[in-house]
Amino acid sequence: MILLINVVLAVTPTPDPDFDPTTVTPGVIGFVAFFFVAAATVLLCLDVVRRIRRTTYRAQIKERLEAEIAERDADSTSPSTSGDKPE
Numbered sequence: 001m002i003l004l005i006n007v008v009l010a011v012t013p014t015p016d017p018d019f020d021p022t023t024v025t026p027g028v029i030g031f032v033a034f035f036f037v038a039a040a041t042v043l044l045c046l047d048v049v050r051r052i053r054r055t056t057y058r059a060q061i062k063e064r065l066e067a068e069i070a071e072r073d074a075d076s077t078s079p080s081t082s083g084d085k086p087e
Contacts, residue, residue: 026034
Protein backbone atom coordinates (compact mmCIF):
# COMPACT_ATOMS: atom_id res chain seq x y z
CA MET A 1 0.00 0.00 0.00
CA ILE A 2 2.80 2.41 0.87
CA LEU A 3 4.54 1.48 -2.38
CA LEU A 4 1.40 2.44 -4.31
CA ILE A 5 1.22 5.82 -2.55
CA ASN A 6 4.88 6.46 -3.33
CA VAL A 7 4.31 5.62 -6.99
CA VAL A 8 1.30 7.95 -7.22
CA LEU A 9 3.18 10.79 -5.55
CA ALA A 10 6.22 10.26 -7.76
CA VAL A 11 4.14 10.36 -10.96
CA THR A 12 2.24 13.55 -9.99
CA PRO A 13 2.99 16.14 -12.69
CA THR A 14 4.47 19.49 -11.84
CA PRO A 15 2.15 22.48 -12.29
CA ASP A 16 2.28 24.38 -15.56
CA PRO A 17 3.83 27.81 -15.01
CA ASP A 18 1.41 29.42 -17.52
CA PHE A 19 -1.65 28.09 -15.68
CA ASP A 20 -3.28 30.54 -13.25
CA PRO A 21 -5.91 28.80 -11.07
CA THR A 22 -7.60 32.13 -10.21
CA THR A 23 -8.63 32.74 -13.83
CA VAL A 24 -10.39 29.41 -14.32
CA THR A 25 -14.18 29.85 -14.43
CA PRO A 26 -16.99 27.61 -15.56
CA GLY A 27 -18.11 30.21 -18.08
CA VAL A 28 -21.50 30.53 -19.71
CA ILE A 29 -21.88 26.79 -20.25
CA GLY A 30 -21.32 26.13 -16.56
CA PHE A 31 -23.83 28.81 -15.58
CA VAL A 32 -26.47 27.45 -17.95
CA ALA A 33 -25.93 23.89 -16.74
CA PHE A 34 -26.17 24.96 -13.09
CA PHE A 35 -29.29 27.03 -13.84
CA PHE A 36 -31.05 24.07 -15.46
CA VAL A 37 -30.15 21.78 -12.56
CA ALA A 38 -31.43 24.36 -10.06
CA ALA A 39 -34.64 24.96 -12.04
CA ALA A 40 -35.29 21.23 -12.34
CA THR A 41 -34.76 20.83 -8.59
CA VAL A 42 -37.23 23.61 -7.78
CA LEU A 43 -39.83 22.18 -10.17
CA LEU A 44 -39.43 18.69 -8.71
CA CYS A 45 -39.82 20.05 -5.17
CA LEU A 46 -43.01 21.89 -6.14
CA ASP A 47 -44.38 18.73 -7.74
CA VAL A 48 -43.60 16.63 -4.67
CA VAL A 49 -45.26 19.17 -2.36
CA ARG A 50 -48.34 19.23 -4.60
CA ARG A 51 -48.58 15.43 -4.62
CA ILE A 52 -48.14 15.16 -0.85
CA ARG A 53 -50.80 17.82 -0.28
CA ARG A 54 -53.20 16.03 -2.64
CA THR A 55 -52.63 12.73 -0.82
CA THR A 56 -53.26 14.39 2.54
CA TYR A 57 -56.50 15.97 1.33
CA ARG A 58 -57.70 12.66 -0.07
CA ALA A 59 -57.00 10.94 3.25
CA GLN A 60 -58.92 13.65 5.13
CA ILE A 61 -61.90 13.36 2.80
CA LYS A 62 -61.86 9.57 3.09
CA GLU A 63 -61.88 9.83 6.90
CA ARG A 64 -64.82 12.26 6.78
CA LEU A 65 -66.79 10.00 4.45
CA GLU A 66 -66.12 6.96 6.62
CA ALA A 67 -67.22 8.91 9.72
CA GLU A 68 -70.43 10.03 7.97
CA ILE A 69 -71.18 6.48 6.83
CA ALA A 70 -70.54 5.12 10.33
CA GLU A 71 -72.78 7.81 11.83
CA ARG A 72 -75.55 7.08 9.30
CA ASP A 73 -75.30 3.34 9.97
CA ALA A 74 -75.38 3.94 13.72
CA ASP A 75 -78.49 6.11 13.37
CA SER A 76 -80.29 3.60 11.18
CA THR A 77 -79.58 0.63 13.47
CA SER A 78 -80.29 2.35 16.79
CA PRO A 79 -83.83 2.20 18.19
CA SER A 80 -85.99 5.28 18.03
CA THR A 81 -85.37 7.56 21.00
CA SER A 82 -88.62 9.54 20.72
CA GLY A 83 -90.69 6.77 22.32
CA ASP A 84 -93.28 6.86 19.55
CA LYS A 85 -94.00 3.59 17.88
CA PRO A 86 -94.56 3.65 14.14
CA GLU A 87 -98.03 2.50 13.16
